[in-house]
Amino acid sequence: MAKTGYGKRPAGDEDPHADPDFAHLLPRDAEVAVFIDHLDTGHAMGHKVLAAEHPRYGQQAMRTSLSRITEAGHLRWIKEHITVEDGTMRWVTRTYWSRTRRSREWWAQFARERHGKDVTRDHQPGLARIEEMVAAAVPVPAAPEPEPRPKIQPEPRPESVGAAYRALTALRAADARMPLTEGDCRSLAPLAEQWLSRGATPNDITRALTEGLPPTVSNPGGLARRRLESKMPPQKTEPRAKVTRVIMACATCDQDERTVKIDRGICENCREELADEPLTDESMVREIEEIAHLGVTSAYFLKKKLERATGGPVPDTFRSVPIEDRVFYHYRDNRDRIANGLPPRRWN
Template identity: 70%
Template sequence: MAYAQPSPALPRPTHPMAKTGYGKRAVGDEPPHADTDFAHLCPRDAEFAVFIDHLDDGHAMGHKVIAAEHPRYGQQASRTSLRSLTEAGHLRWIKEHITVEDNSMRWVTRTYWSRTPRSVEWWTEFARERHGRDVTQNHQPGLARTEASAPAPQPVSEAEKPERAELAEQAEQPDSAPEPSAAYRALAGLRAADPRMPLSEAECRALEPLAAEWLSRGATPADMIRALTDGLPPAVANPGGFVRTRLENKMPPQKNDTAETGPGRPLRAKVTRVIMACATCDADERTAKIVRGVCEDCLAEEAELGMTQEDVKKGFEEIAHMGTATARLLKLKLERRTGGPVPDTFRPVPIEDRVHYHYRDNRDRIANGLPPRRWKP
């Protein structure tokens, strides 16, 4: 982690890991680290942001775990900062419905981290692209529920038999126009993803086997479209040849067929539904309205406490100004009494140290939702 001025509180190597498939997950595709990454945040939130940014993927992200590992703040400050980072666009809690090939299903909550603040629209699109992902290696056994068994067939009366036979005969008749495959639809959708990549009907049919091979190796249509449209030149003279070259050169690695066909292979699992969840409670889009990653009830609770993000930032600015102004006045007062500057060695505690202690004490009080103390010379 290349920070010129790193946070004084960084995670330890012994920071606990979450269960497989849980914990911190970086969204990826971000610029290199810079000291200005979190300059838009207040000091406390920026410190938590640097702490989280130094965590590896899979590290536990609960506010209690972070508070236990952070040397400067407790659970309340950790919970408040995680919510602030969520509203600022750095964090999102997303619930994913996992369906395993044995028809078992479960809900899991993922924690996604972005060093770059993202908009609500960006996170919405990110969650949408999670749908259909293969998560075979990133889910735990143990099910929330399973598919109900098929109902037993009901006896058919003599009057219904001719009608049932007619419906069965219609169902056996082949369709005149078969539905296009997922690989074909992905190739046909390139024109909408980027106007520089219009493929003809013949080109989509010719490239369909290559695209189908991508999907068979675990890639999603969104992955394939992103690989085919990232970093395009200003003009593409031959879209069909360009797509073929990229499909061949960027083909995902072949899966281990031996491991997948053996008796002990992991069951295939796929994300079949994605919904946003609140950063501070168990509510999600099914039961509450999520605004910038936080449900309306939690936002109302924050408003009742009277300590908003702007209040915290203003409090830090006022404390810093008060400390600097008070130190200057105390120095002038002492100099008038003594007839000149007084060295710090003649004082019980240097003025700068008193200002620092006062600022640090009030910073911690504001972080925990308490009003700052007045300066006592």
């Protein structure tokens, strides 16, 4: 998972799951899209992280598929300038995912609507932790001897109690008029934890419970409870933060539209590199293995691709060879060519 406020974020207003969600993509890209679609919100979206978790594709394949999925309208990297009430500012790169295919106009409108959004809850890089007290009393098993031994209550160990409990037990040393019992410390610990969660320190708790005491204190536990409740510090509030500027970023090189032209989520240089990606024996072997692995699903995607090229579905009776047979012929032909040291043929 990415840091809080980063990672995969749904663009919203999506269609329900359906089989043809990614039918317009190539087989490998469709498989990666399904993989991303099932990731939790907030998951890291770098190609290295995704490649480390995907069982079949490496970094280069994942990087290429992410670019194609972005071009198809499912992904966008958007840089948002965040301004906080305390005067601090920062740039944050958000990754927005849409299962439904979106047009470039839709994404442009989506980016414009991000301007002015309140992001108080998710602009921070992490969440504060509150130390929790662990119960120190552990049941003692019954002794096996016939004559039962007296049970001894175990003393709380320093590593088994929280800061709130320790602050209360230290009152006896700070002021002899506040000798809280163990029962008092355990019952008051939740109140002391609230103090710490609101930014107070153990010294603040000690000062609040020992300042201005009468000469004698008949009920230290009751007095401590009243003071902890009446002097409770206010709840901390996060400074408000909002988006003051939004710009599109390239999904491959992370440059933004201030320096390069972004079209369909990809800059011109990265699109040229994607189009000029060399066809190596290794990459073709991977493509062939993908076709063999996906089987009937591959034939379905390829059939849809041909239907788009011809303007509609074409019955197998009008084809010289059924599409499924073409897939397997292509696989077997290239398998034999590679085995004989010949370069593989592209799928046409």
